[in-house]
Amino acid sequence: EDQVTQSPEALRLQEGESSSLNCSYTVSGLRGLFWYRQDPGKGPEFLFTLYSAGEEKEKERLKATLTKKESFLHITAPKPEDSATYLCAVQTSGTYKYIFGTGTRLKVLA
Amino acid sequence: EPEVTQTPSHQVTQMGQEVILRCVPISNHLYFYWYRQILGQKVEFLVSFYNNEISEKSEIFDDQFSVERPDGSNFTLKIRSTKLEDSAMYFCASNLAGGPGDTQYFGPGTRLTVL
Numbered sequence: 001e002d003q004v005t006q007s008p009e010a011l012r013l014q015e016g017e018s019s020s021l022n023c024s025y026t027v028s029g030l031r032g033l034f035w036y037r038q039d040p041g042k043g044p045e046f047l048f049t050l051y052s053a054g055e056e057k058e059k060e061r062l063k064a065t066l067t068k069k070e071s072f073l074h075i076t077a078p079k080p081e082d083s084a085t086y087l088c089a090v091q092t093s094g095t096y097k098y099i100f101g102t103g104t105r106l107k108v109l110a
Numbered sequence: 111e112p113e114v115t116q117t118p119s120h121q122v123t124q125m126g127q128e129v130i131l132r133c134v135p136i137s138n139h140l141y142f143y144w145y146r147q148i149l150g151q152k153v154e155f156l157v158s159f160y161n162n163e164i165s166e167k168s169e170i171f172d173d174q175f176s177v178e179r180p181d182g183s184n185f186t187l188k189i190r191s192t193k194l195e196d197s198a199m200y201f202c203a204s205n206l207a208g209g210p211g212d213t214q215y216f217g218p219g220t221r222l223t224v225l
C-alpha cells in the first residue's frame with residue numbers, strides 16, 4: 001500500500017535556526033512529490049513539485065530535495081511568518097489522486 | 111494570479127440534510143478534484159473529474175456523494191444525506207493537464223459542520 005510519512009509531527013525553532021523536515025514515501029511508481037504550506041483554517045498553498053531523485057527546488061528560505069525514498073524541506077534562517085503546517089503529497093503511477101502525509105507543524109519563535 | 115475559489119466558507123447543517131459545496135476552478139484548468147480534511151487528520155482524496163465524468167474516486171466517495179459541472183465555471187460536490195462524520199474541511203483543487211506530476215492548486219476550503 002502506498003504510504004507517506006512526515007516527521008517530526010511538530011517543530012519549534014528560534015528565528016534564524018535552520019532545520020529540515022522529512023517526508024518518506026513508499027509508493028509503486030512515483031509521478032511527482034509535492035510540498036504545500038497550510039495555514040490554520042486555510043487550503044494547501046503550493047510550494048514545490050519534484051519529479052526525480054536528485055532534483056532540488058528553491059524558493060526564498062525554502063529548499064526541497066528528493067531521493068528515491070524521501071524528500072526534505074530545508075528551512076534556512078526561518079522567520080516567524082514561516083510558521084505553518086507543511087504538507088507533503090505524492091502522486092503515483094496510474095492515478096490522479098494525491099496521497100498526503102499528516103504534515104509537520106512548524107512554529108518559529110521571534 | 112488565478113486562484114481556486116470556494117463557497118460558502120462555512121456551512122452548518124442538520125444531520126440528514128443535503129448540502130452542495132461550490133467551487134470555481136482556475137479558468138483554463140481541465141481536471142477537478144475534491145478532498146476533505148477531518149480536524150487534526152490528513153487531507154484525503156475523494157474524487158477526480160474530467161470531461162464531465164468521474165475519472166477516479168476513493169472508498170469514501172460512496173452513493174451519498176455526487177459531483178457535477180453544471181456550467182462552464184462551477185464544480186460542485188453534493189452530499190445527499192449528511193452524517194455527523196461528514197463534518198470536515200472540504201477542498202476543491204484543479205490542474206491544467208492532469209498528467210504525471212501536474213500540480214494541483216487548492217481552494218481555501220469549505221468548513222462543513224453537521225449537527
